[in-house]
Amino acid sequence: MDIPRIFNITESAHRIHNPFTPEKLATLGAALRLEPGTRVLDLGSGSGEMLCTWARDYGISGAGIDMSQLFTEQAKLRADELGVADRVEFIHGDAAGYVADEKVGVAACIGATWIGGGVVGAIELLAKSLRTGGIILIGEPYWLQLPPTEEVAKGCRAGSISDFLLLPELLASFGNLDYDVVEMVLADHDSWDRYEAAKWLTMRRWLETNPDDDFAKDVRAELTSAPERYATYTREYLGWGVFALMSR
Incomplete structure (x- = not known):
């Protein structure tokens, strides 16, 4: 069980596998007013940065589940590095249906809503794991402006324009599900740059050390096209944020 190899390569040096900086992740934790001892479930936990830093900074405990064997191992190493391995657990597995x-007091799916x-x-x-009065965290893209064509949407790595909503519509959709939006922290151009541009050096270094790998042509194609595609499409049209929800 694992995620597609391209992600294990392009994001192997990432600690946060979404367009968030460490500062935004800390802002989110502070915004939630986390109490020491709060238990957090993170479905699609990546390299575990959210759980590990929140355990260090806010005294939470919890568990993360992710399909990437590499990212799960990195999460365990990060927990050891920050001295929180006794409070957070990372499981290599399929978060769908978990x-x-x-x-738990907080149930999160940050950038992996495809699991549901x-x-x-x-x-x-997430609601199945949440205690009464708890908070659900959803990390999800939205359109900064509607793409003028389906081709532009595909340039943002969306299947179609209908895949995402404008921010007001996304917020309204949570209300239609009978949830209050009680907080949000949004990506900006800088955090998007840190997420996307960091992949390019990782890919270049990987190509230098794996020139004869059968996958090298795919990585080379991605590195060649990614900077222009990102600047043309994603950076201009796609937003991303984490939204805190409480059941009404």
Whole structure:
């Protein structure tokens, strides 16, 4: 069980696998007013930066589940590095359908709502692990402006324009599911740059050390096209944020 190899390569040096900086991740933790001892479930936990730094800074505990074997191992190393391995656990596995044995105060799916077939399914899945009065965190893209054509949407790595909503529509959709939006922290151009541009040096270094790998042509094609595609499409049209929801 693993994610597509291209992601394990391009994001192998990332600690945060979304367009968030460490500062924004800390802002989110502070915005949630996390109490020491709060238990957090993170479905699609990547390299574990959210759980590890929140355990260090806010005294939370919890578990993360991710399909990437590489990222899960990196998360365990990060927990050891920050001295929080006794408070956070990382599981290599499929987060789709995962329900915690113990109800949690925060249930998160940050940038991986596909595990529930989309936002609605992800919220329904997270709610199964949430204690009464707890908070659901959803990390999701939205359109900064509607792409003028389907080709532009595909340039943003969306399947079509209909894949995402404008921010007001996304916020309204949570209300339609009978949830209050109680906080949000949004990506900006700088955090997007840090997420996307960091991949380019990683790919170049990987190509230098793996010139004969059968996958090298795919990595070379991605590195050649990614900077222009990102600047033309994603940076101009696609937003991303984490939204905190509480059931009404």
